[in-house]
Amino acid sequence: MDITNVGVRLIPASRDRLKAFCTITIDDEFVVRDLKVVEGPAGLFVAMPSRKRTVRCGRCGHKNEVRSKFCNDCGAALPPDRGERNHHNGKPGTHTDIAHPINSECRERVQQTVLEAFHRHVEEQEARRAAGHDLAHDETLDDYDAGEVQEVRPKSKEPERVAPAPRARARIVHPPASVPADDSFGAGIL
Numbered sequence: 001m002d003i004t005n006v007g008v009r010l011i012p013a014s015r016d017r018l019k020a021f022c023t024i025t026i027d028d029e030f031v032v033r034d035l036k037v038v039e040g041p042a043g044l045f046v047a048m049p050s051r052k053r054t055v056r057c058g059r060c061g062h063k064n065e066v067r068s069k070f071c072n073d074c075g076a077a078l079p080p081d082r083g084e085r086n087h088h089n090g091k092p093g094t095h096t097d098i099a100h101p102i103n104s105e106c107r108e109r110v111q112q113t114v115l116e117a118f119h120r121h122v123e124e125q126e127a128r129r130a131a132g133h134d135l136a137h138d139e140t141l142d143d144y145d146a147g148e149v150q151e152v153r154p155k156s157k158e159p160e161r162v163a164p165a166p167r168a169r170a171r172i173v174h175p176p177a178s179v180p181a182d183d184s185f186g187a188g189i190l
Contacts, residue, residue: 003025003109007022008020009022018039053093059071059074
């Protein structure tokens with residue numbers, strides 16, 4: 001497995017531990033988005049993309065966050081044992097990885113490659129800032145330039161369908177019951 005591209009989007013300086021979001025491309029064929037560069041007690045590390053864990057209500061079947069004590073839909077109490085426990089603190093785990101390495105060698109390779117790209121990106125930003133460039137417009141929410149993204153679906157050769165114009169309502173014209181003698185504008189005001 002080769003990581004052929006790493007996209008880095010820095011998070012503006014704050015007291016938060018999250019430093020950047022990253023996107024990796026594997027073998028120029030597979031993309032994994034939303035890796036996070038996080039400041040931990042032992043330094044920077046890469047967190048895999050994750051989602052909040054949910055548990056279904058026994059009464060109505062609604063999905064609730066694993067930390068919820070009551071159902072967000074029907075209000076029923078959820079059972080106290082609502083999922084796997086975190087091996088560090090014994091509390092229920094709140095997130096689960098969407099994509100993750102299977103072995104430690106792969107995890108180390110991903111982390112090393114992403115952190116190297118992160119450090120390069122930070123150095124480039126600092127050099128640009130020192131040169132007087134405005135960096136406010138450099139960082140975008142897109143991971144790739146528009147030229148790098150390829151259209152996956154082939155374009156249809158059918159002409160684009162246009163919605164038909166709304167139909168006019170039929171007007172029913174009733175003959176006037178009686179026509180006044182003076183039918184000019186303002187007649188009958190005085």
